[in-house]
Amino acid sequence: MKNLPFSNGDTMPALGLGTWKSNDDEVYHAVRAAIETGYRHIDCAAIYLNEAEIGRAFADAFKAGDVKREELWVTSKLWNSSHRHRDVRPALEKTLKDLRLDYLDLYLVHWPVVLKPGVVFPASPDDFLSLDEVPVSETWKGMEACLRDGLCRHTGVANFSIAKLKKLLAVAEYPPENNQIELHPYLPQNEMLAFCQKENIVLTAYSPLGSRDRPAPFKAADEPDLFTHPVIAGIAEKHGCTPAQVLLQWAIARGTAVIPKSVNPQRIRQNFEAAALRLGAEDMAAIAGIDQSYRFISGTFWTGGDTPYTLKSLWEE
Ligand code: A2P
DSSP states (O other), X not given: OOEEEOTXXXXXXXXXXXXXXXXXXXXHHHHHHHHHHTOOEEEOOGGGTOHHHHHHHHHHHXXXXXXXXXXXXXXXXXXXXXXXXXXXXXXXXXXXXXHTOSOEEEEEEOOSOEEOTTOSSOSSXXXXXXXXXXXXXXXXXXXXXXXXXXXXXXXXXXXXXXXXXHHHHHHOSSOOOEEEEEOBTTBXXXXXXXXXXXXXXXXXXXXXXXXXXXXXXXXXXXXXXXXXXXXXXHHHHHHTSOHHHHHHHHHHHTTOEEOOBOXXXXXXXXXXXXXXXXXXXXXXXXXXXXXXXXXXXXXXXXXXXXXXXXXHXXXXX
């Protein structure tokens, strides 16, 4: 397994298990199966509302001797309703309690979007606060305090544009070390990749398989399919592997981490085995040609009406 280095010498396994959309009754077995398969990187978030079950899986895996805490890389994310400086630490403490851990390897600011305290998902524009009211710099001070106090080993962000990363880098005492964003051949984000390589920010690719199990309100009517694109399907056939494996190895070969979600033991194994696939330069070049600048996670749930956010202010593209 390729490992991605952080500046203090810690390394994050390039392939991890995603847990968004994994239900409480599935995620325990998914995490146990992933650890048994050899995964050493599990990606979590408070808003996935399944951290307590993941914590149970970790505790049982440690007890069974499947893995030691220090061999696992665990990421989680601060939800949008806890962006005030004073709310960051309690949010992280709740995640640690649920995950039954005493530190995280990586803690991320989940979105550059602020919701009022206590709001899980916004029902109206009144549920939002703007980034002028609670700037990222305030949230980041809370993240830095958690880092200093050892509640997490590394801090980063998710869904941040280059402009927002630059703004944060300008004020951060401890710079963000990771940006977790949507990345796949329909949205390769080449400029972001180059920027992050220059700034020593590890990129993590979410929705690498197109996130087809998203709830209907998060889906567009005629989404493009990654698995059946002739270039992806053709490369899979040539290498005798699955389209999913091509997509995952493409991400790893570009130097990013990748966190496919699965609750199916066969697919959990299949995805893990993608780390051993080798794509040729001609494969990578062919895949580079299928960019459609297409976001599966469009961000429209934060915008529209009188919310303080627009798609332009969110992605800054
Ligand atoms: P399942 O959990 O039943 O395996 P993403 O990581 O982009 O969010 O995609 C997750 C979706 O892709 C889920 O529906 C998941 O279903 C499915 N999936 C995960 N691995 C594979 C695979 N190797 N082949 C096909 N579908 C997969």
